[in-house]
Amino acid sequence: MTGVGPTAMPLQGLIGGAMIGLASALMLLGLGRIAGVSGMAARASGLAADGAPWSWAMAFVVGLPLGAALIAAIVGPVETHLPGSPAILAVGGLVVGFGTRLGNGCTSGHGVCGVSRRSLRSIVATAVFMIAGIATVALMHLLGVAA
Amino acid sequence: MIRNVLIALLSGTLFGAGLAVSGMVDPARIRGFLDVFGHWDPTLAFVMGGAVGVMAVAWMLESKMQKPIYAEAFVLPSTRLVDFRLIAGAAIFGIGWGLSGLCPGPAIADFAIKPRSALIFVAPMLLGMAIQRLDSWRAAHRLLPTNARTT
Numbered sequence: 001m002t003g004v005g006p007t008a009m010p011l012q013g014l015i016g017g018a019m020i021g022l023a024s025a026l027m028l029l030g031l032g033r034i035a036g037v038s039g040m041a042a043r044a045s046g047l048a049a050d051g052a053p054w055s056w057a058m059a060f061v062v063g064l065p066l067g068a069a070l071i072a073a074i075v076g077p078v079e080t081h082l083p084g085s086p087a088i089l090a091v092g093g094l095v096v097g098f099g100t101r102l103g104n105g106c107t108s109g110h111g112v113c114g115v116s117r118r119s120l121r122s123i124v125a126t127a128v129f130m131i132a133g134i135a136t137v138a139l140m141h142l143l144g145v146a147a
Numbered sequence: 148m149i150r151n152v153l154i155a156l157l158s159g160t161l162f163g164a165g166l167a168v169s170g171m172v173d174p175a176r177i178r179g180f181l182d183v184f185g186h187w188d189p190t191l192a193f194v195m196g197g198a199v200g201v202m203a204v205a206w207m208l209e210s211k212m213q214k215p216i217y218a219e220a221f222v223l224p225s226t227r228l229v230d231f232r233l234i235a236g237a238a239i240f241g242i243g244w245g246l247s248g249l250c251p252g253p254a255i256a257d258f259a260i261k262p263r264s265a266l267i268f269v270a271p272m273l274l275g276m277a278i279q280r281l282d283s284w285r286a287a288h289r290l291l292p293t294n295a296r297t298t
Binding site: 008012016018022026029032035037038041049059061065068069072078086088090102104110121125128136140147 | 161162165166176183206233238267277
């Protein structure tokens, strides 16, 4: 349909992806749990009735910014362009929080851990959130809404 | 046990580092991947490929293990149900993901880079989770008397 963007980073993508895979593998083989961020975040903040022990969930969640900070310290500044509009950020967050809990997972739990387990449930969820995301971005372009 | 907490911390840290290395903490890159009709950025496909590849090996090892290395048992999702809840939840999540370019992992990792913006996303995200929990709790309690009558 279109050309590949000049900013594509296939190598960094693969390396970072393998690191995410190793992190999830450590959680699975070490502690016997799925490294699903939405579930861990809900557990850590007291919004999930079941799941990993609170201390594991909290430690995992705290690790996320710690890892990003480590890369910034070792490799150099980490680029991020967060939406400038607080409304888009806030509505996005609200919708993501509701949806991930209703569907029991997000890109990590369903997309990485579930798809690799060949779980039909996770494959369906991943396809649905990808399609919904693509449709949302296309619609925003059509309506001229910038994130 | 402190050892298990440290392993969870190590896993989260490695996860966050992976998100930073692959550029996934940048919502512009996620939206670039979802922008298949525009200026498409395939990076996320490589990230998913790398992560799923490593995890596929991990699942093979898991099937040969009696229990995890440091915990008593594997506690894994057992449901195989593809129902309305799953599809509606995934679709709603996808809309928020496309809108903002953020999913929970990168949003939380972004606290290390742009804490103010990260907070404006993560606080409502927790509110959304709370609303969902309240919703399902109310639904469960509405259903109880009906179930009691039919049985």
